[in-house]
Amino acid sequence: SSELTQDPTVSVALGQTVMITCQGDSLRSYYASWYQQKPGQAPVLVIYAKNNRPSGIPDRFSGSSLGNTASLTITGAQAEDEADYYCNSRDSSGNHVLFGGGTKLTVL
Amino acid sequence: QVQLQQWGAGLLKPSETLSLTCADYGGSFSDYHWSWIRQPPGKGLEWIGEINHSGSTNYNPSLKSRVSISVDRSKNQFSLKVTSVTAADTAVYYCARAVAGRSIIFYYYYIDVWGKGTTVTVSS
Numbered sequence: 001s002s003e004l005t006q007d008p009t010v011s012v013a014l015g016q017t018v019m020i021t022c023q024g025d026s027l028r029s030y031y032a033s034w035y036q037q038k039p040g041q042a043p044v045l046v047i048y049a050k051n052n053r054p055s056g057i058p059d060r061f062s063g064s065s066l067g068n069t070a071s072l073t074i075t076g077a078q079a080e081d082e083a084d085y086y087c088n089s090r091d092s093s094g095n096h097v098l099f100g101g102g103t104k105l106t107v108l
Numbered sequence: 109q110v111q112l113q114q115w116g117a118g119l120l121k122p123s124e125t126l127s128l129t130c131a132d133y134g135g136s137f138s139d140y141h142w143s144w145i146r147q148p149p150g151k152g153l154e155w156i157g158e159i160n161h162s163g164s165t166n167y168n169p170s171l172k173s174r175v176s177i178s179v180d181r182s183k184n185q186f187s188l189k190v191t192s193v194t195a196a197d198t199a200v201y202y203c204a205r206a207v208a209g210r211s212i213i214f215y216y217y218y219i220d221v222w223g224k225g226t227t228v229t230v231s232s
Contacts, residue, residue: 031211033218035153042202042225043153048218049211086153090208090217095166097143097155097206097217 002026002091004100011106012077020072020103022087030089032070034063037084037102046085047072074105082107110134112223114203116188120230126190130203130223137161137184141206143219144177144188146199154199158206159186193230200225 004024012018022032031050035043045054047063050070060075070089074081087100116128130142138161146154157167159177167175171190179186190197205221 029215031214031216033216035219042222043219044222045218045220048207048220049216050214054220084152088153088217088219090215094215096168097158097166099145099153099155102152 002093002096002098004032004087004089004098006085006087006100006103008101009104009106011108012074013108014079015076017073017075018077018105020074020085020105022070022072022100023068024089024098024100025068026089026092026098027065027068027070029092031065032063032087032089034061034070034072035086035088036081037086043086077105077107079107081105110205110221112203112205112221114201114223114226116201116226116228118227118229120193120197120228121232122194122230123192124230126193126197126201126228126230127187128201128203128226128228129185129187132184132205137181141208141217142177142179142186143204143206145202145204145219146197147202147225148196148199156188156190156201195230198228198230200227202226 034047037043051063114130143158144156159165174191203223204219206219208217
């Protein structure tokens with residue numbers, strides 16, 4: 001199918017590790033990219049090409065991939081990590097762009 | 109530093125045409141895919157379509173009949189038009205720059221620069 005599936009909500013205790021997952025057939029041939037979006041702001045790229053971080057993104061953010069599932073891991077979650085997270089890739093045909101439905105991360 | 113500046117009308121009546129433009133200041137226009145993405149209030153991101161520097165386009169199948177994206181290479185600008193808008197088109201519209209390529213095993217695609225967004229409201 002040409003879609004990416006994410007859990008709608010995830011919570012993590014301050015300082016603990018959390019994994020946010022994204023499933024889709026396209027992820028068998030495309031690396032997922034991950035974006036953080038805070039209220040009222042444009043999304044920000046946090047992980048690309050499986051496990052690369054843009055300049056300025058803390059190293060507590062990491063990415064991985066296995067089969068049709070990509071994961072974003074935050075090791076030692078901070079209060080400022082509370083946000084919506086979206087995964088993204090092209091579809092298997094390469095002709096269209098897909099976004100996951102988003103995961104709202106709550107840091108307790 | 110790459111910046112995307114976007115502009116266009118923010119308030120439309122049903123059946124009118126939405127028109128937005130985005131300019132790339134400071135980047136290499138020819139090396140990227142240029143996308144429009146929208147986000148309805150309280151909802152997730154929806155890809156609208158894209159164009160590359162040579163003018164080749166791809167559109168979201170759900171919007172294809174109403175959407176057109178064009179490019180003005182002389183100004184490093186690209187534009188979005190959505191015809192026959194309804195309240196369902198109310199959203200924040202983002203322009204974005206994307207990188208696409210292939211590593212040894214996998215393809216990759218990611219959006220590294222986003223515009224600030226334009227709030228478009230469709231109301232009678």
